[in-house]
Structure formats: structure tokens, C-alpha cells
Amino acid sequence: MATRRRYPKGTVMLAAGTKRGLFLMTSRDRRTWKTEGPSLVGQRVYHATLDQRNGARLYAGANGDFFGSAVRYSDDLGQTWKDPEAGIAFPEGSGLSLKNIWIVEPGRASEPETVYCGVDPAALFVSHDRGQRWTLNQGLEGHPTRQRWQPGLGGLCLHSIVTDPANPRRMWVAISAVGVMRTDDGGQSWTFCNKGTRADFLPDKYPEFGQCVHRLLGHPANPDILFQQNHCSTYSTANAGEAWTEIRNNLPSDFGFPLAIDPHHPETLYTVVETQEGGRTNITDQFTVYRSENAGHRWERLTKGLPKGPNVKLGVLRHGLATDPLKPSGVYVGTNTGQLFASRDRGDSWKMIADFLPPIYSVSVAVL
């Protein structure tokens, strides 16, 4: 029997979900890293997260090409995995069939047994027993506009979930290409929150819904403030999504997928914007992460330690950018060509800590 791995308290652990399983990178000083894995071999791990509210349970949205998808969980940091008792599935007769699991999001600190999951076709599932049994949110599934929802290139995916830590009845989800939706009654009903966000690809550029939101994040201290990276720009809201303000400003492109926030300085945002046509890669020959220290009023290019050259064509998917909770915050970015870069100084300088990984779908961080 294999010896159970143990990590010293304070170890930083990255979970990199890839096209060929889940990799874990650990470091005690954020300078030297050890890569372990993959586990969940052969499965497309779109997202994984370590839930530390009640012990340390690692969840992974594992998508299989043959036998379907499941939120699998591990209580020994990825050495062994278990299946839920009643996994994510649409009711028979609904006409819907699970295609992919896109995100697993732990619930509020006040509900440590609760975990949320977003999937394609767009739906929200919830578990109130730490991932053993999952139930479909009927309010969203039965939304009166549902038949008019259209998928993005990646599918009709619910990829972002933001809970209001202070109000257990309020939360937001983001669906590509539907937009942001909010519930104020614990998930019974959902309203669109897309005012001010563009849909350049539709005849009506500012529709009620149909926007291609790529990533939605909540402000860690003020639940009325949210940020989104969209197919058509970068936005923030100060009123819970009632209206959005464009914060692209000097970013060189409207188009990008990921977004991250410095948890200690929530006005500090990170994104990676890309060419929309011609491959969805870095805009110049310099792979660049962009940082704003004033909530998007102005963006600066972060390039020190990141690759440059005529053949540098890197893309970052929507869950491929993450920050850690240390001071100063570390920043991590994984590419869809298998490179993982880390910064231990808020993005001022970078180091490649893994290469030749499968395409990276997601990066998440925890401090053990």
C-alpha cells in the first residue's frame, strides 16, 4: 500500500486541471515546485478545487469521453478518488443529457457541507452533503427563456458561480453565451444581469441576454461588486449586476477568458487578453499578463520572466489564472499548450514551473 503523502503546514498547492487528468504542484517557498500526477488519467478535468472549510476535500470535475462526467472527490489530496453516491444527472424525461462539468465551487463558509457545480448544458447543481448527492436547481433549468439560450464555442456552459457570503439567498452564475444571472430567493427564480455588456456578434448589441461572458468573479469584501471578462470586453458592477461599466480602458484587446483578484487588494485585478481572430493567443510576440491596481481604470503589462519570440503563441482558458491568499499574493497562469507560470510577487516577475503538460484548462490554489 502506497504511503500517504504529507505536506508541511503552509505548503502552497496548485491544482492544474488538464486535458489528460489532474496535476498537483506543491511548494513551501513558492520558488521551487514539485509536480505530481496525473491522477484521473484520461479524463478532461475542466476544474478542480480544494475545499478547506471542513477538512481538506479535493473536488474535480472529471469529464470522460466514454463513460460520462462526474464530480469526483479525494480526501487524501489526489492519491485516491471516490465517486458520488448520486452523481450529477438530469432527470429522465427532461430531454437533457450532461455533456461536461465546468466548475465546482464550494459554498459559503456558513454552509460547509454545501458545494455548487456548473455544467453544460447550462445548469446549476448543488450538494448539501459534500458532494455525495447532487440535485438540479429547478429554477434555472426551467427558466422561461431557456429554449432561446445559445451556446458559445465551448458549449452552453455554466462556468462561474459566485455566492454572496452575507446573504444566503443571493448568488450569481455566468453562462456562455447567455450572460450573468442572479437569484435573490435562494435559487427559486433567476433574473438577467447584463445591462451595459455588449454582444457584438448579435444584431442587438445590448440584449437582455445572449452575452458571451467568459469569467465572473466576486469582490472578496463587497458582494455588490463583481467583475467579468467577456467575449467583448472587461466589465465591473458596483450594484450586484444591475448595470455594468466597461473597464477595458488601455487593454489591447476586448477579448480574453480568465480573470483573477488579489484577495488582499481587491482593486487589483489580473487578466490575459488575446487576439480574437487568428488563434486566440498573445497579441504581440510577448506573452503578457495584465494587471490593474485600480479596479480596471488602467492596466499594466507584466512580462518579466514570461516568454517572448516570434513563435510564442500562448492561450489561456477561462479558469487558467489564479491568485493565492499569501502576502504578497502569488499569481499563477496555465496555458492551453501546457506551460504553467508562477509569480510570488504579485506578477512583477514570473518563472515557468512546469512545461509539457497537457493543455491546461484550470489552475486553482490553496495553502495547506
Add this chain to the structure above:
Amino acid sequence: MHADGATVRAIIHDLDRQYPGMRAALCEETGNIRPFVNIFLGNDNIRDLHGLETPVPRDAAIHVLLSVAGGDEIQGG
């Protein structure tokens, strides 16, 4: 494995009783067989017979085989 049932659907139901999760592994929620899963009765793919309603003679052998699935998929916007 041994299972009882007069049709492929009934046999999968019995397998799921013996091995919980088996039905979800073989079939989508719509009831259809997963795209890359193939179930053979003798030398015949049940898709070419009557699908899950294909009658299964007593003591018949059923094989579950995966497609040789190549290609790629896009994860993007």
C-alpha cells in the same frame, strides 16, 4: 458478470442493481446509449438491431466495447 433480463435495457437495469452506477456509465440520462459505447449481442451491435429493446435469449453473451474514438474537441468561448 451475470445478469438477468429479457432485453438489453432490462439487463443493464439488473447490472445497475448489482453494480450501482453501471447504467449511468453506459447510458445518458435520455436513456440512449453513450455515443462511444457499443453493446454487442453476438457479433451484432444492438444499434443495428432494436437498440436497448433488443431481445436477449437466455444464456446469451453480451459484450460492451468502446469505440476507437479519435479526433479532438475544442474548449473555448
